[in-house]
Amino acid sequence: MKYLIANWKMHDVDVERWLEQFLSVDISNSSLNIRISSNLFDMSKFIEAMPIENIFLNKPFWMAQDVSQNVDGAYTGQISSKILKKIQTAGCIVGHSELRENGDSNEIIYQKGCRLKEDGISPIVLCVGESLEILEKNEREIFLVNQLKSFFKNGLVPNIVAYEPIWAIGTGKSASIESINAAFNIILNFLKDINLKEIPILYGGSVSLENIEEILSIELISGCLVGNSSLDGKEFARIAAKF
Ligand code: 13P
Secondary structure: OEEEEEEOOOOOOOHHHHHHHHHOOOOOOOOEEEEEEOOHHHHHHHHHHOOHHHHOOOOOEEEEOOOOOOOOOOOOOOOOHHHHHHOOOOOEEEOOHHHHOOOOOHHHHHHHHHHHHHOOOOOEEEEEOOOHHHHHOOOHHHHHHHHHHOOOOOOOOOOEEEEOOHHHOOOOOOOOHHHHHHHHHHHHHHHHHOOOOOOOEEEEOOOOOOOHHHHHOOOOOOEEEEOHHHOOHHHHHHHHOOO
8 A cells, every 4th residue: 555645734725726626636546545634724624625425535634743742731732642533633743854853852752652542543654864964974874763763662653654854855856766765774674673564664855746756666665745746736636646
């Protein structure tokens, strides 16, 4: 099974228009698991605009971009996994670099993963990825393994790992095939070392209609996490049609 996840981040997407654009492209031939990760406001618009019966016809599902590490209580501005469950969120991203930059440590990300697991939110998508500085210092392996190790503990296992090099996010310059392959091998070797396999690995970072075919030629890839190119429903659907 291949995955394609749109990450709308905080962009103000016109959901109705997006869906119209998205549905204008025939993607019936691609056996894809599609998710839209949007903010809560968009999610409610999404639920309104998307007739419920379509949700079960391999059409996109909405997922959350973040969750609180806290269970419940006085945490202004945060959203708990229990609430995500109530609003039928089909999964959640944790560890996105934009949240790591904003203070999410490896430990906080682990706690967020625990909350999602406790409430049965699936898939849990763990993002990992290094900065350009780390890449240039040749410290990518140790850095990625550290991010992974601090999440995969006490039985917590994400359903999907997304490799998103920070230097490729929003820059229009995706990582090269060789670089993605090298990072995927680091992740796979880590999984092997802890006797786990079969976790889908996605790539994210300037995925576009121009480079999607090349990216999908990577043997180990199970899909993509798409930012800017997911904001236009038609472009995103045309990317989906390449799967
Ligand atoms: P871009 O596709 O805009 O580079 O964003 C990638 C990303 O951060 C997805 O989570």
